[in-house]
Structures are given as structure tokens and as C-alpha cells.
Amino acid sequence: MTERRPRTYSTKAIVIGQRDYVDSARIITILSPEFGKREIVARGLLKPKSRLAGHLEPGTYCQLEIAVGRNLDIIREAQTIEMFREARSDLQSLTIFLYALDLADKFSLEDTGGELFNPLLTVIQRIAGGYPHSVSIRSFEFELLDSSGFRPVLDQCIHCGSDVPAEDAVWSPTDGGVVLKQCLDNVQRVSSISSRALKVLRAYQEWDFDQLVTIAVDSSLELELSSVMHDLMKTVLERELKSANLVEEVRWWQVSNDHVTKPN
Amino acid sequence: MGTESESERYLISGSRETKSPITRLVNSFHSLPGIGPRSAQRLAYHILRSPDALARELAESLIEVKENIVLCRDCQNLTVDVLCLVCMDSSRDSTVVCVVEEPLDVTAIERTGDFTGLYHVLHGVISPRMGIGPEDIKIQELLSRVHAPTSNIAEVIVATNPSTEGEATAMYLSRIIQDAGTKVTRLARGLSTGSDLEYADIDTLGRALQNRHVM
Ligand SMILES: [Zn+2]
Numbered sequence: 001m002t003e004r005r006p007r008t009y010s011t012k013a014i015v016i017g018q019r020d021y022v023d024s025a026r027i028i029t030i031l032s033p034e035f036g037k038r039e040i041v042a043r044g045l046l047k048p049k050s051r052l053a054g055h056l057e058p059g060t061y062c063q064l065e066i067a068v069g070r071n072l073d074i075i076r077e078a079q080t081i082e083m084f085r086e087a088r089s090d091l092q093s094l095t096i097f098l099y100a101l102d103l104a105d106k107f108s109l110e111d112t113g114g115e116l117f118n119p120l121l122t123v124i125q126r127i128a129g130g131y132p133h134s135v136s137i138r139s140f141e142f143e144l145l146d147s148s149g150f151r152p153v154l155d156q157c158i159h160c161g162s163d164v165p166a167e168d169a170v171w172s173p174t175d176g177g178v179v180l181k182q183c184l185d186n187v188q189r190v191s192s193i194s195s196r197a198l199k200v201l202r203a204y205q206e207w208d209f210d211q212l213v214t215i216a217v218d219s220s221l222e223l224e225l226s227s228v229m230h231d232l233m234k235t236v237l238e239r240e241l242k243s244a245n246l247v248e249e250v251r252w253w254q255v256s257n258d259h260v261t262k263p264n
Numbered sequence: 265m266g267t268e269s270e271s272e273r274y275l276i277s278g279s280r281e282t283k284s285p286i287t288r289l290v291n292s293f294h295s296l297p298g299i300g301p302r303s304a305q306r307l308a309y310h311i312l313r314s315p316d317a318l319a320r321e322l323a324e325s326l327i328e329v330k331e332n333i334v335l336c337r338d339c340q341n342l343t344v345d346v347l348c349l350v351c352m353d354s355s356r357d358s359t360v361v362c363v364v365e366e367p368l369d370v371t372a373i374e375r376t377g378d379f380t381g382l383y384h385v386l387h388g389v390i391s392p393r394m395g396i397g398p399e400d401i402k403i404q405e406l407l408s409r410v411h412a413p414t415s416n417i418a419e420v421i422v423a424t425n426p427s428t429e430g431e432a433t434a435m436y437l438s439r440i441i442q443d444a445g446t447k448v449t450r451l452a453r454g455l456s457t458g459s460d461l462e463y464a465d466i467d468t469l470g471r472a473l474q475n476r477h478v479m
């Protein structure tokens with residue numbers, strides 16, 4: 001018996017990205033709360049008069065009317081609910097915005113990941129809403145790690161289980177947590193982590209967002225946190241993340257600009 | 265890939281032997297970007313019905329392209345010489361450089377007849393999700409051009425597509441080029457978001473170019 005599928009369906013979704021398809025059509029990757037991550041065809045999208053144009057840009061929260069296709073489904077109607085203009089207004093926000101979309105993409109498989117919809121929408125709203133980018137994106141990273149079973153161990157040594165004082169900790173992205181210095185030989189790749197970075201990460205893992213935004217993080221600490229977390233995300237996903245590299249490159253410019261005084 | 269069975273419908277039907285010359289031709293067309301199975305079949309049958317001269321011309325030009333086309337030393341556009349025709353033309357204004365994503369965008373802007381400066385072709389756009397960072401497109405080449413001791417470039421017009429990735433690339437370029445003290449401008453709004461320069465009509469594109477604004 002063949003299962004009868006409805007010929008069209010509608011869903012709210014966040015556009016994760018686009019790629020080339022035939023002629024002026026593009027393949028759109030969406031994340032929907034009901035259907036998870038899905039690739040859908042948008043016909044004629046690249047033409048200036050397309051009805052869909054502007055509603056399917058990466059990061060757009062939209063209402064979609066979709067027709068079931070033989071292979072890929074086809075977008076009939078797209079209506080923007082929110083395009084998060086503020087998150088696109090400067091390079092730093094935009095690179096973090098693209099990084100969040102990339103993470104949502106890489107952490108979900110075809111037709112799964114619906115549970116990531118709300119966390120993704122929340123982080124985008126925060127990036128656009130003027131909350132500190134670093135807190136917004138770190139919270140999202142921790143949520144992704146928790147939901148995929150890669151919650152890092154930040155209090156106990158991943159080798160022997162003893163409590164780890166922040167001052168004695170070494171960080172192992174491959175083993176997903178901290179190790180005591182005396183247990184170093186038992187883990188794969190290790191890198192150093194400052195005690196204040198570890199303390200902040202512990203807070204990110206435990207505290208509510210409202211409390212987290214009250215933590216003062218200077219730019220050097222922020223850079224350390226992002227490099228530790230980007231490294232962890234790449235290790236968990238077992239792949240390079242160009243979006244993370246771009247965030248760091250752009251953030252570095254900003255920080256070096258803040259510190260460099262103009263030569264006479 | 266999701267298009268397999270659609271491909272099969274168009275590519276294999278009408279031919280019993282899978283390796284027949286016509287099937288081979290259809291499949292070759294279909295392997296090109298932007299050519300769907302239907303278009304591939306239409307093109308193949310068009311060639312079949314056309315005079316022999318067309319087929320010969322096509323075959324020869326395909327081989328010539330592969331053997332002789334290189335990237336222009338200065339602007340990275342496609343050319344048969346060290347420099348392309350635009351870069352060689354001394355009547356063009358070398359103080360203005362228009363940065364585009366693809367060679368086809370150069371053709372689109374040339375059609376407006378409004379632009380007399382030079383070009384720079386990035387061969388892509390920053391698209392981190394697809395694994396394309398700034399280091400993967402011709403940005404370094406652009407910087408070398410702007411920074412060259414002999415450079416008289418006063419303005420760089422960023423004419424990447426009005427899409428999210430096009431904007432990200434524009435902002436990135438604006439930042440690194442302005443550090444070098446060169447004015448950076450962006451095409452005016454008016455091209456609809458998410459559309460491709462390649463499909464824009466000549467008037468709209470010409471206006472967007474004329475009404476460009478400082479980034
Ligand atoms: Zn231990």
C-alpha cells in the first residue's frame with residue numbers, strides 16, 4: 001500500500017542557505033520545527049521579478065507554502081515573517097549570524113533537527129536584538145552540544161573523575177572536557193585554557209541567559225572563549241568550519257583596531 | 265541526489281543503448297551547471313538538426329577554450345592573452361575598478377554601456393556554509409592590485425549580487441580595502457534582494473551603477 005501524502009503543505013521555517021540548481025532556480029535549505037532540515041527547490045529565484053525573491057535569503061524566518069515534488073519539494077509561496085535586518089547591518093553581526101546558520105545546518109541531518117528550530121530562532125533574535133554576540137552564540141553552541149550528546153565536561157577530570165580546580169585544568173577538545181595536569185598523558189589532543197576562560201565556560205553551561213549577560217568579558221577573554229569553542233565545535237563535527245574562521249578573522253580586526261593607536 | 269529519477273526520465277528514454285552518441289551528448293550537456301535534463305535534451309536535438317558546420321564550430325571552440333583560455337593577469341577575467349581586452353584598452357579609466365562575482369557579470373555591466381573603468385572578477389562569493397572563505401576567491405589578487413606601487417586606483421565599486429553572501433563579501437572587501445585608503449562604493453539599491461546581476465535588465469543595472477554610494 002502506498003502512503004498518501006498531501007499535495008501541498010505549509011510550514012514556518014528559517015532559511016539555512018541556498019545553492020545553485022538549474023537555470024534561475026536555486027535549492028533552498030530550510031529548518032522547520034515540524035520537518036527539520038529539508039532541501040526545497042525555488043524556481044526562478046534569481047530573476048529580478050521572482051515573487052519569492054527576498055523571502056528566501058539565508059537567515060530569513062518565513063512562512064512557506066510547499067508542493068510535494070517527485071524528488072525535491074517545490075516552494076509555491078514564501079512570505080517573510082522576519083528578516084533580522086539588524087543582524088545583517090554590519091560585518092561582525094553578519095558573520096556570527098552566518099556561523100549560527102552553519103551550525104544549525106551541520107548539526108542536523110535531512111528531515112531531522114526540528115528541535116533546533118527554537119534555539120536557532122532565539123539566537124538569531126538575540127544577535128539582531130543587540131544582546132552581546134559572544135554570550136548569544138556561546139549559549140547556542142552549548143545548546144547544540146547538549147542536544148547532540150556532546151555536552152563537554154568542565155568540572156571533573158575526564159580521565160579520573162576528580163574535581164578540577166580551574167587553575168589546574170588542561171583542555172582536551174577531542175575528549176570533550178578538562179583534565180588534571182597529572183592525567184595529561186591519558187588524553188589525546190590537549191591545549192591550554194586560562195582559569196578565567198574555564199570559569200566563564202562553566203557559567204555558560206549552567207546559568208540562564210539573563211544572568212550570563214551580566215558577566216563582564218573583555219576582548220582578549222572573548223577571543224579565547226571563541227577559539228576554544230570553535231575548536232570544540234569543529235572537533236565534534238569532525239570538519240572545518242569556515243564560518244567560524246571568518247568570525248574570528250573579523251573579530252580580530254575589531255580588537256586590533258581598538259588597541260592600535262594611530263602612529264604620528 | 266534528488267534529481268536522479270527525473271534525469272533518468274529525460275536522459276535515457278529514446279535510446280536503447282545507454283552509450284549511443286545522442287545519449288552521450290545529452291549527458292554531457294546535463295553535466296553542465298544550470299542545464300537540467302530537459303534543456304540538455306533540447307540542446308542535443310538542436311545540434312542534431314543543425315548544419316554540420318555548427319557542430320564542428322562548437323566542437324572546435326570547446327577544445328580551443330580549454331587549450332587557450334586563461335585568467336587575465338590583472339582582473340582575473342577570462343582571456344586568451346596575458347591581459348584581457350578591457351585591461352588592454354588604454355582608453356578605459358584605470359582609476360575605477362568594479363568588482364564582480366563572475367565573468368558573466370562583466371558582460372552584464374558592459375551591456376549597460378555606462379561603465380568605462382576596469383573590472384576585477386572574484387570567481388565566487390564568500391559562502392562559509394559551502395566551505396568558501398575569503399581565501400578561496402580572488403580577493404588577495406584584488407588587494408595586490410590596489411596596493412601595487414604603480415596603482416592609481418581611487419575607487420573600488422563592489423558589484424557583488426544583492427544577496428546575503430554578496431553583501432557579506434561587499435562588507436568584507438570594504439573593510440580590507442578602506443584600510444588601504446581607497447574609496448569603496450556599492451551598487452545602489454534597486455536590484456531586488458536575492459536576484460542575480462546576470463538576470464538584471466540593462467536600465468536597472470545602469471541606474472544602480474550610476475547611483476552607487478560610499479560604503
Ligand atoms: Zn584525572
Ligand SMILES: [Zn+2]
Nearest residue numbers: 336339348351
Ligand atoms: Zn583584465
